[in-house]
Amino acid sequence: MTKIFIDPGHGGANPGAIAASGLQEADVTLDIGLRLGRILKNRGYEVDYSRTENTTVSLAQRAQAANSWGADYFISIHCNSNPDPIYKGTSTYCFRLGIPAAVLAEYVNTALIEAIGTPDLGVMTANFAVLRRTQMPAILVETAFLSNPEEAALLAEPVFRENCAIGIANGIDNYLSAQ
Ligand SMILES: [Zn+2]
Numbered sequence: 001m002t003k004i005f006i007d008p009g010h011g012g013a014n015p016g017a018i019a020a021s022g023l024q025e026a027d028v029t030l031d032i033g034l035r036l037g038r039i040l041k042n043r044g045y046e047v048d049y050s051r052t053e054n055t056t057v058s059l060a061q062r063a064q065a066a067n068s069w070g071a072d073y074f075i076s077i078h079c080n081s082n083p084d085p086i087y088k089g090t091s092t093y094c095f096r097l098g099i100p101a102a103v104l105a106e107y108v109n110t111a112l113i114e115a116i117g118t119p120d121l122g123v124m125t126a127n128f129a130v131l132r133r134t135q136m137p138a139i140l141v142e143t144a145f146l147s148n149p150e151e152a153a154l155l156a157e158p159v160f161r162e163n164c165a166i167g168i169a170n171g172i173d174n175y176l177s178a179q
Contacts, residue, residue, distance in 0.1 A: 001046045004172065005071035007130060008033035008049065009078040009140075012056030017081035019152035026054060028155050029077045032143065035165035036077070043169065063133035073104065074138035075168065076130050079155060081147040088148040089119035093126045093140040101137035107178070108139060108171030115167025116160060118144050118151070141168060 008029040010016030016025025030051065037047040048069050050062040066074045080091070092109035094101040105123045113120050121142075131138045143164050144151040154160040 001044065002176065003046045003048070003070060003072045004040050005066040005069060005074045005136075006033045006037050006040075006047060006049045007062050007066070007074060007076040008051055009076055011051050011054050014056060017079055017146040019146040019155075020085075020149060021152055021156065023146060023152055023156050025079045025081070025146055028079050028143075028146070028161065030054065031158075032161045032164045032168075033077050035162055036075070036168050039165050039169040040172070043173065045172075059129035060133060063130050063138075066138075067133075067135045071134075071136050073172065074130070074134045074136055075108075075172070076128075076138070076140040077168075078140060078142050079144060079146045080142040081145060083147070085145075085147050085149060088145050088151050089121040090116070090144060091121035091142045092123050093128060093131065093142070094123065095127070095131040095138065096125050099137070101131070101139055104137050104172070104175045105139045107175035108141060108168055111171035111174055112141065112143070112164065112167035115163045115170065116144070116154075 010026035
């Protein structure tokens, strides 16, 4: 059974980005992460999480938990933010191009945008600790911008969060089917 480790970004002492409405990234990522876990379990995957409550978990702990569990894939869920509220859209990060994680990132980014209809900002690389310290293909999904009022309103909706989870799950399915 393929083992997917879900990492809802931030939590506890670290709320992440906060929308003008007061909506906190940590709450959005946890809800999307739990929804994604339920969907993946229903589709026959084995699932574990870096957190299932509003708790503080360090970046090193997140990677280590995935490594010691023996995850096949690591999916970190975030919301984007920019000082300029005009920015909107979806992007997915991998550690570098030319590795399996980059291909997974392409599949997930494409399927997620299909599911939620956001502008496509594409796949990017970043030296994020959770991407660097994980021993399995790892991606970080920036679902939408909490700093953009329109996308913040969407991120507050359960239906939109469910569609985020469905899109990410579809991307994982599509990637694995193509291998
Ligand atoms: Zn974040």
